[in-house]
Amino acid sequence: MDVISGLAQGFAVAFDPVNLLYCFIGVFIGTLVGVLPGIGPISAMSLLLPVTLSGSPESGIIMMAGIYYGSMYGGSTTAVLVNIPGEAASVVTCIDGHEMAKRGRAGPALGISALGSFVAGTFAIVALMLVAPMLAQVAVAFGPPEYFSLMVLGLTILSFLTQGSMAKALLMAAVGVVVGLIGLDQINAMPRLTFDRLELVDGIGLVPVVMGLFGVAEILANIEQQIRRDIVQSRIGSLWPSREDLKASAGPVGRGTLLGFLLGVLPGGGAVIASFASYAMEKKLSRTPERFGKGAIEGVAGPEAANNAAAGGAFIPLMTLGIPPNVIMALLLGAFVIHGLQPGPLMMSQNPKVFWGIVASMYVGNIMLLVLNMPLIGMWVQVLKAPYRILFPLILMFCIVGVFASGNAVFDVFVMIGTGLLGYLMRKFGYEAAPLVLAFVLGPMLENNLRKSLILSQGSFEIFVVRPISIACLAIAVFLLIAPLLPALRKKREKVALDVTE
Amino acid sequence: MLRRAEFWGGLFWLGVGVFVTWQGWLLELGTLHEPGSGFVFFWLGLFMSALSLSITVAGARGEGPLLADLWRGARWRNVVMVIAALIVFGVLFQKLGFVLCSLALLLFLMTFVDPVAPRLSIPISLAASVGVWYVLEKVLLVQLPKGSWLEDVPYLSWLAG
CATH class of the missing domain: 1.20.58 (Methane Monooxygenase Hydroxylase; Chain G, domain 1)
Structure with a gap:
């Protein structure tokens, strides 16, 4: 099936009234959780995962995808108006976006972030549409050793790019694999770390773990501080950027789009890293870098484009290889599996309706987002005024409901409470949750491919070295593992971490 | 050390x-x-x-x-109260059912953890717990715990179905 006929079939799916409604609900909820600090796309997607069961697979996944890219749009509103990132990828937008707002230029800051996001989002969809079929053809040749090495590379990249200690990030990845393997052994059905509890035989659910580590832990971290919000009180004014603004932003949007897309495709990369990299690049390329941090529109346009392009790019490894490059894609993988679908090289030929339907719905969703974001800014500002002391009990209740509904078991609620406390303590002690969750999802695949490879090679590790794709992935992983030991590279990594913290 | x-x-x-x-x-x-x-x-x-x-x-x-x-400087008591409230919620969830448990949880959080005026906390808690119960049970047909302790209690047995 060629791209054009695939896309035509996709648009037929996307324009189905039910799917249009799901897409709208997805982008609307995505924008809402992007706007609200304290609840991000990860919590929202885990919360709504059980709801998708009532519809067709394509409807559910269209909604989940909409939440993801919708939150990228919404996050910028909070960043510009309140100086609090609605979600992690908007941290950079706070720097110049809020400065612009304080100088009475909130309108153009919001306008350029919506336009930049639209351009980047559209580019990412076109690239996904063109690159995915080619990559899927290559991916058919992947065997267990290639999959194993690629997953090792993904986890290593994520650990390398985390803010703090790499040893802690790798430790969390190892913990994630262990937790992911709890339950029956896939090969010989032996129960592992189940402690004779029937609830653990099927393993620990993704939703309670994610809701605990991200939802509950975020609430616990927030309620121990006094949250203060400085909402910009002056009029937001016209959202349409001036001709000078558009001229100054064109380059950053183009560069941010390309960079974001490439980083999004990379396993372990994602929207957060893309936005930081774009900001650093724009500052370096600028003739007047001193304007950055004082309300430079390039500092809003580049990162906003980058995080949206990365959000689109991240679908490629998931759809073509079946490997989620980040936590959000891991949740989306969970949604596919719940609906009995397995993303991977055969997805396009076996389930063209789902694949092309999702691609086409992203076009539709992007247009919906532009329409939602431009005229509804005033409504989002009102949402932002809701005090956190009222929001957090409600979010907590939704977390409980979401977790219970996902498995219909009180045990899952206790898993969520336990992982919530663990996530809160991990934040305190400087351990990141992202490598743990990604490894939790990849763990069973990782073990399966490792054991299959060893059985195939009759116990020889040579199988990982003689295959070109496998050795290339492992070589990069090893380089990243030893990189922090090299003084020059260590400095560079620490600088990235410092930029992120600042 | x-x-x-x-x-x-x-x-x-x-x-x-x-x-x-x-x-x-x-x-x-x-x-x-x-x-x-x-x-x-x-x-x-x-x-x-x-x-x-x-x-x-x-x-x-x-x-x-x-x-x-x-x-240092953190309001750690809030964290302890929320964790304790969640554990109590988990223990009583099957016995008291969704509506009473979530109502109690919301009122507790809005009264003791980060206080909100009762004129707001009571209607919000009531509307949220009954509203979510209605949407899940009646619209989305998700089965929520009905409360094994409530089955024989006059005036509350409707909550237990």
Whole structure:
């Protein structure tokens, strides 16, 4: 099936009234959780995962995808108006976006972030549409050793790019694999770390773990501080950027789009890293870098484009290889599996309706987002005024409901409470949750491919070295593992971490 | 050494790593030709132990923040209250059912953790718990716990279906 006929079939799916409604609900909820600090796309997607069961697979996944890219749009509103990132990828937008707002230029800051996001989002969809079929053809040749090495590379990249200690990030990845393997052994059905509890035989659910580590832990971290919000009180004014603004932003949007897309495709990369990299690049390329941090529109346009392009790019490894490059894609993988679908090289030929339907719905969703974001800014500002002391009990209740509904078991609620406390303590002690969750999802695949490879090679590790794709992935992983030991590279990594913290 | 967060954090994960290694050993390692159920657990446990040992040693050498600094100025009582409330919620969820449990949870959080005026907290809690129950039970047909203790209680048995 060629791209054009695939896309035509996709648009037929996307324009189905039910799917249009799901897409709208997805982008609307995505924008809402992007706007609200304290609840991000990860919590929202885990919360709504059980709801998708009532519809067709394509409807559910269209909604989940909409939440993801919708939150990228919404996050910028909070960043510009309140100086609090609605979600992690908007941290950079706070720097110049809020400065612009304080100088009475909130309108153009919001306008350029919506336009930049639209351009980047559209580019990412076109690239996904063109690159995915080619990559899927290559991916058919992947065997267990290639999959194993690629997953090792993904986890290593994520650990390398985390803010703090790499040893802690790798430790969390190892913990994630262990937790992911709890339950029956896939090969010989032996129960592992189940402690004779029937609830653990099927393993620990993704939703309670994610809701605990991200939802509950975020609430616990927030309620121990006094949250203060400085909402910009002056009029937001016209959202349409001036001709000078558009001229100054064109380059950053183009560069941010390309960079974001490439980083999004990379396993372990994602929207957060893309936005930081774009900001650093724009500052370096600028003739007047001193304007950055004082309300430079390039500092809003580049990162906003980058995080949206990365959000689109991240679908490629998931759809073509079946490997989620980040936590959000891991949740989306969970949604596919719940609906009995397995993303991977055969997805396009076996389930063209789902694949092309999702691609086409992203076009539709992007247009919906532009329409939602431009005229509804005033409504989002009102949402932002809701005090956190009222929001957090409600979010907590939704977390409980979401977790219970996902498995219909009180045990899952206790898993969520336990992982919530663990996530809160991990934040305190400087351990990141992202490598743990990604490894939790990849763990069973990782073990399966490792054991299959060893059985195939009759116990020889040579199988990982003689295959070109496998050795290339492992070589990069090893380089990243030893990189922090090299003084020059260590400095560079620490600088990235410092930029992120600042 | 004992006052460093790194030391205690590393020690905790070292314990977990040793436990995982031991469990892997018990589960049977198998051979390289045919790895057993405990093969990955065992090697991952050793990897975790090595990493956490390096973190513990760094903490023992005085690296990282002090344990007390992690909670300096923080309203940690709020965290304890929320965790306790969630545990009580979990214990009573099946017995009291969704509506009463969530109503009590919301009222507790809005009264004791981060207080909200009763003229707001009471209607919001009522509307949220009954509203969510209605949407899930009646619209989305999701089965929520109805409350085994309520079945014989006059005026409340409607909640138990």
